[in-house]
Amino acid sequence: MKDRFSLPEGMIYLDGNSLGPLPVGVTERIGSMLQNEWGAHLIKGWNLDNWMGQPASVGNTIARLIGAGQGTVTMGDTLSVKVYQALSAALKMRPDRRVILSDSGNFPSDLYMAEGLIRQLDRDYELRIVAPEEVATSMEDDVAVAMITQVDYRTGRLHDMEGITKAAHDAGAVMLWDLAHTAGAVPMDLTGCGAEFAVGCTYKYLNGGPGAPAFIYARPDIVEGIEPALAGWLGHDAPFAFEQNYRPAGDIERMRVGTPPVIQMTALEEALKVWEEVDMADLRTASIRLCDLFIAEVEARCPALTLASPRNGAERGSQVSFAFEHGYAAMQALIARDVIGDFRAPNIMRFGFTPLYIDEDDVRGAVDILADILDNRLWDRPEYHQKSRVT
Numbered sequence: 001m002k003d004r005f006s007l008p009e010g011m012i013y014l015d016g017n018s019l020g021p022l023p024v025g026v027t028e029r030i031g032s033m034l035q036n037e038w039g040a041h042l043i044k045g046w047n048l049d050n051w052m053g054q055p056a057s058v059g060n061t062i063a064r065l066i067g068a069g070q071g072t073v074t075m076g077d078t079l080s081v082k083v084y085q086a087l088s089a090a091l092k093m094r095p096d097r098r099v100i101l102s103d104s105g106n107f108p109s110d111l112y113m114a115e116g117l118i119r120q121l122d123r124d125y126e127l128r129i130v131a132p133e134e135v136a137t138s139m140e141d142d143v144a145v146a147m148i149t150q151v152d153y154r155t156g157r158l159h160d161m162e163g164i165t166k167a168a169h170d171a172g173a174v175m176l177w178d179l180a181h182t183a184g185a186v187p188m189d190l191t192g193c194g195a196e197f198a199v200g201c202t203y204k205y206l207n208g209g210p211g212a213p214a215f216i217y218a219r220p221d222i223v224e225g226i227e228p229a230l231a232g233w234l235g236h237d238a239p240f241a242f243e244q245n246y247r248p249a250g251d252i253e254r255m256r257v258g259t260p261p262v263i264q265m266t267a268l269e270e271a272l273k274v275w276e277e278v279d280m281a282d283l284r285t286a287s288i289r290l291c292d293l294f295i296a297e298v299e300a301r302c303p304a305l306t307l308a309s310p311r312n313g314a315e316r317g318s319q320v321s322f323a324f325e326h327g328y329a330a331m332q333a334l335i336a337r338d339v340i341g342d343f344r345a346p347n348i349m350r351f352g353f354t355p356l357y358i359d360e361d362d363v364r365g366a367v368d369i370l371a372d373i374l375d376n377r378l379w380d381r382p383e384y385h386q387k388s389r390v391t
């Protein structure tokens with residue numbers, strides 16, 4: 001599938017877990033959309049070019065990739081907003097409980113959104129953060145919702161979706177999964193696991209481009225009971241009736257808020273075509289093989305680095321992290337040599353492996369350069385210690 005992506009010549013791109021590369025076809029599609037849809041049709045595009053229906057149709061494509069049914073996923077906003085919506089809806093489902101359970105491996109934005117929501121509600125809610133290993137055993141009977149990100153952004157540790165969902169349900173809690181680093185990387189059966197909510201972004205493994213819209217899933221049997229916190233007009237049952245009062249749509253559309261980002265949505269729609277030819281089980285096998293090879297090569301040739309990811313492929317997402325005291329500078333030195341990973345404070349060098357466009361030669365090539373940088377202390381130059389705004 002490598003030729004389906006427009007990657008710069010000579011670059012080894014190990015950051016598709018943070019921002020996927022540009023799929024071939026997106027540039028042309030966006031050009032055509034601008035000219036033939038927006039340019040030629042103007043406001044008629046909402047009907048003529050199905051702009052209004054896109055959140056549902058793109059949602060259906062995502063649904064297939066995450067093991068959800070048709071009509072259960074909608075698109076829009078960013079992941080942080082979708083976390084807020086799902087979390088507030090989940091709390092409403094358990095009015096006599098006061099705890100949001102999460103773990104210390106969760107991405108800060110999810111935790112911040114929970115904090116903000118708690119302050120807003122001002123009704124003694126508590127965000128209880130436990131160690132990742134303790135999530136399943138921390139489902140006390142005061143937990144309203146377990147808000148868990150399946151793959152740890154720092155270490156790549158993969159949570160057992162079925163086991164944790166079952167533990168949450170046994171304790172009477174609502175389950176909310178964040179699939180940011182799972183969708184497009186790890187096969188899953190969302191319907192089968194029975195979680196009430198799932199959210200995720202589409203600019204990571206799904207290659208939708210910077211700022212691509214997020215997705216939200218709600219289990220079909222609970223949708224009609226959801227009280228949307230962000231009661232925007234496009235989540236209304238009849239937006240163009242312009243009624244005075246809010247009346248939510250009967251299906252997942254009630255989790256829409258306002259006008260969808262049509263240009264980004266179109267880029268995502270085009271980017272998702274790649275997945276029509278991908279078998280998720282094959283992808284997962286290839287991902288584990290690439291990650292295992294990277295770990296073996298780095299451990300053999302770069303003794304200063306310490307593995308910060310689970311060694312067992314079954315317990316990992318599609319990324320490998322190594323701890324290194326001078327990780328930031330070493331990553332800058334790597335990037336200067338066109339091997340792109342990223343750095344996560346305080347000392348994590350993070351590498352994403354995306355089998356659609358990364359192969360074993362890339363893995364070996366990246367470790368050749370990494371070993372050279374470490375052996376010769378090439379990272380220890382002033383320019384590599386300069387912190388940028390985005391790391």
Ligand SMILES: *Cc1c(COP(=O)(O)O)cnc(C)c1O
Binds near residue numbers: 081106153201214
């Ligand atoms: C990437 C990521 C985000 C980012 O949220 P945005 O609103 O899209 O910026 C949030 N949560 C998790 C778990 C992530 O991995």
